[in-house]
């Protein structure tokens with residue numbers, strides 16, 4: 026059963042169509058990545074899934090009682106406002122100490138609890154946002170460009186963390202990325218959006234799809250290879266086919 030699905034979803038702002046007949050779904054335990062150029066409607070789709078944007082046509086169906094953990098695209102915290110990580114994690118709802126400790130461990134932010142939010146690095150900040158989203162035991166994590174502003178190793182580390190969380194919780198993950206980089210191969214499914222769904226499938230299928238190439242060109246292949254290489258401890262030569270297929 027799908028955790029969430031959008032059926033024939035259309036949204037227009039002031040007569041400008043932003044989403045046009047979009048169908049997407051997320052099942053339990055899968056990581057689905059939404060890619061698309063700037064302004065293609067990715068955040069609008071996330072907001073529609075969250076229920077904060079009302080569609081003009083179509084509808085969003087959630088599994089009854091679905092618990093969603095949301096990690097926003099950005100969150101500005103006034104640096105003059107004293108706010109420790111521990112306090113931030115207790116907003117808007119205070120959770121039990123054991124629960125907090127578990128999530129803090131899961132997201133690798135132990136030791137940061139008494140630090141000011143405004144003093145955190147970009148990668149630490151994103152992990153804290155993820156930790157807060159995890160405190161509600163989400164069945165679905167919705168993340169809108171969670172690695173914005175991180176360098177490529179930071180981004181790769183964040184996606185590995187997401188994979189671990191998915192494994193540990195069995196939750197579905199729906200995340201937005203506009204730059205692709207390392208994200209694609211961490212996904213079970215990639216959906217390429219440009220107001221409508223241009224193409225979707227496994228990372229490799231989408232990477233090779235003409236609709237995707239038309240939008241993004243060929244520039245991301247290197248990044249995809251880099252990520253795969255990163256996970257592949259047996260081979261250090263990734264310039265060539267390993268030839269395994271020809272064996273026998």
Ligand SMILES: Nc1ncnc2c1ncn2[C@@H]1O[C@H](COP(=O)(O)OP(=O)(O)OP(=O)(O)O)[C@@H](O)[C@H]1O
Nearest residue numbers: 038039043061062063064065066067068069070203
């Ligand atoms: N509340 C709003 N009122 C009017 N126009 C809006 C509103 N929200 C978004 N838009 C417009 O809708 C279009 C899609 O915006 P959206 O934020 O969904 O795109 P995106 O794919 O997430 O973009 P980016 O990659 O730049 O974050 C843009 O042209 C944007 O200016």
